[in-house]
Amino acid sequence: METANITSFPQEILDLLFESLDYQDRLSLAQSNHYIGESFASFCKRELKDLELTECKTENDYLSRVLPICGSAVMSITAEDGSYPMLQILERYCTNVKSVVLKARSLWPFYFIPNMKSLTSVQLWMRRDEDDFLYPALQELPHLTNLHLLDFSEKNVHKVQRLVNLERLSLERGRKECPVDIMQICHFLKKLDYLFIECDEIFCGTYSQGSTCSALEEFELIVKKVTDLPFFPNLRKVFVLSDKSFNWIKWITKYTEKLESLYISNITDNIGLLDMLESCKVLHYLAIFIESTKLSNEYLTYLVDVARRKVGSLSLEVKTKEEVDNLKKRLADIPNSAICKVYKHSV
Structure with a gap:
């Protein structure tokens, strides 16, 4: 009976083999043969498409060796535990990243993010001392269309108007600093088609006259108090969790021709x-x-x-x-x- 040679295995079988090995054994096997090395590179491109960073030293050592091979395949980076190793490697080799999910426990994301020019989506957990760094960093991203901020500062909401290419904006868990003027968002972000806000209070301010926010199709709101809201002529989806003082029925009735959800x-x-x-x-x-x-x-x-x-x-x-x-x-x-x-x- 003829003995099968590992170099004759199809990619699907080699993928299963790589999955069963620890990091060091994967690297050793990949270095044993040119064909196996190419198969390992293909495996890494699929495995690391959505990259999750941890504080595990062994895993980070492994990534520091494979990202130079397949970093261009990484499409998203998640580091929700606050661990951000290998910044120079990420910046150098992960050149096609579209999405990042980060906890801003230090100032490093605001130096790292502007260098990732391919980013289209950013999700950040904020601290109270980072707002001065946030918006200048985001302005450096020419393709940014999706922004999700958690524990955001109501006092600095007006700065989001600088991000004129945003199509989706989520402002989650406001700090209860002051009411949010929704027009400081809608008047300037002409491409915005999805907006989520969670805060204590919302009102319409200076720019409410003549502003129609025509691109917005989805509006989600979790708020304790609403004094007024603008008109969104193309609104199709509404999610409202709010107090009883605002006349929601009257407001929603404006949209019954197009309302889908x-x-x-x-x-x-x-x-x-x-x-x-x-x-x-x-x-x-x-x-x-x-x-x-x-x-x-x-x-x-x-x-x-x-x-x-x-x-x-x-x-x-x-x-x-x-x-x-x-x-x-x-x-x-x-x-x-x-x-x-x-x-x-x-x-």
Whole structure:
């Protein structure tokens, strides 16, 4: 019987072999033969396409040896634990990185990020002493279209207007420093089609007159207080988790011609909600966070019927597991309730 030679193995088999070996054995095997070395380079390009950095010295030593071979294949870098080794190697060899996810526990990301000119997406966990470095660093990225900041500073939101090519912006977990003027974002970012903001308070400021924010199609908001919002003529998807003081039904009614997806909470005008849903033309997803104990079976019957006719489905969220069980029992006696899904609120 003829003995199989490892150099005759297809790439798929060699990939399985490399996966089964530790880092040192992989390198030793790759250095044993030119064909195996080329196969290992192909394996690394697939394995390291999405690169996750850790504090493991053995792994980092391994990466310092393979990135010069396949660094150009790295498309994303994640270092959520705050470990950022091999900066010079990353900058030199990972020349096609499109996305980074980093915790800014030191100032190094703001020296590192501007050198990664291929970046289109940046996600950063912020500290309180880094805002002065953040926006100048981001301005150095000519292709940046997606920005996600966690623990962001409301006082510095106006600086985001310098990033005029942004198409997606997420501002998560504001520091409760001051209200956010949403027009300091929307008036300047003409290409923005997705906006998520989580903070204490939002208002429309200086630029609200005559600003339409025409590119925005998706708007998600988690906020305690809203005084006013601009008009987004092409809005198609809305997610709102907010207080009861703002007239959300009146605001959302402006978009019923194009609205495709809606999540809404803390409704005070229950009849207005039914009327608004009746006027929707293309809505295909509807979720409502409700206080089920305050809604009669008669109202639930109307709500289910409108959802069946206008959407085809209905997701209902409540605060507790007990409410989930009770609402399911009530819905069992309501016609067409099979379209309903009931969940415990998780945000």
